[in-house]
Amino acid sequence: MSHIDIEKSSIEFKDEESSVFIIEPAEERKLIRRLDRRVVPLAMFIYLLCSLDRSNIGNAKVLNDITGNDLQQTIGLSSEDYTTALMVFLVAYFIFETPSNYMLKAFRPSRWIALLMFSWGAMTMCLGAASSLTAVRFLLGMFEAGLFPGLVYFLTFWYKPNERAIRVALILACATLAGAFGGAIAYGVGKMNGTAGLEGWRWLFILEGIPSCLLAFFVLAMFPDYPETARWLSEEERELASRRLQGLASLGHSKITWEEAKKTLKEWRLYVHYVIYICISVPFSSISLFTPTIVSGLGYTGLDAQLFTVPPYAVAFVVTVTISWLSDKYEKRSIATSACLFIAGVAFIVEGVLAPTAFKARYGVLCIAVSFAFASIPPLLSWLTANLQTTGAATLGVPMNVSMGAIGQIIGVYIYKASEAPGYPTGHFTNAAFALLGSVLALVMRTVYIRWNRNLGANDRAWRV
16 A cells, blocks of 8 residues: 655655655646646537537527527427427436446547547537437437546546646536537527528537537547556656556556445445535536526527626636635635535525516626536535545446436426526526535535544545545
């Protein structure tokens, strides 16, 4: 078992064969900067494209609705059919997220993620030609399901627990950027309505699917797999990248065993994390899918409803990155998760209480609710991965956490009812209830970990809070 001796100038690792590997802090910082230039930007860009392809159905629903050329009116889609199309997408997420992580480990991250990327791009383009959404949306969900848990799992091969939250945040915040870009793109594409005989929403799906297909080949060539096999690092850098994670994170060469899987499945604490993630997923899902609808209920119509979806997501990007940086810096992931969920919950209550005609006040509160709902996710996921102590536990625990979130996302599909426009009280109050429950559970789990840490032996690894 490796142990760490921390001195003022270096970190010394001694392995079972008594060989010594000294990590100089300056060299480690230099390596991290290099990883950040290669690993994080690629992961962010991939997730941005995925988020655009996932959430554009919300824009398509109201795009060119004034002229009768929106998604629902064009293909005769009822509100129930639309909701079903959203729901089957999330069912596919629930089914395929965990198996996808095992495939990522088996086939290497670059190959698996490139395959997923090409496939979801193709399915998005198919939506532009579809007359029925349900089957294509299920396939889209199947291919997109593995990306986010795969990227979170992937980061455990490259970064220490106290380095992950900000990087998970940068990746996840691309969903907020996608919301901002998606509204702006939909505003522009809406002006193509009728071009070549196609409605604007069809052009939206086609044009947003093409980049994913084309750039999948770039990802196949450039996306890194594991530190041990990274040819763009020198031999010394590869050894440093691998050695510095010993005893702290997943290793690319580690094998997954059934014993590890069974132990992970039996840990009750992980199911509390899963329930918290379900609580987060209700507002995350409803916001992602219904923001254009909610904004249209705030008094903005037509293409303006697309444009006014941009500010809430732009604010959310800044808040998410800031909160995650602070949670890593001060090692307060549980507090960050709980506080963000509490603020989001209060904001949703205010949103539901305000008069439906108080458009400006409700729009400002919506920005707060969106920002802190998104900001709660990276600290929670970083907190989870920091307490998964083996590669096998991370391989199973991360996708199980995210796939359980599909339960919350399915709930989120049904809470914003068209019959309750423009106030949507059911949607806002349901989001508030789940956010506040998640806030309380995060504090409960923090208390449990603190008590466990008081009873640890001298060589036991501390639970992170």
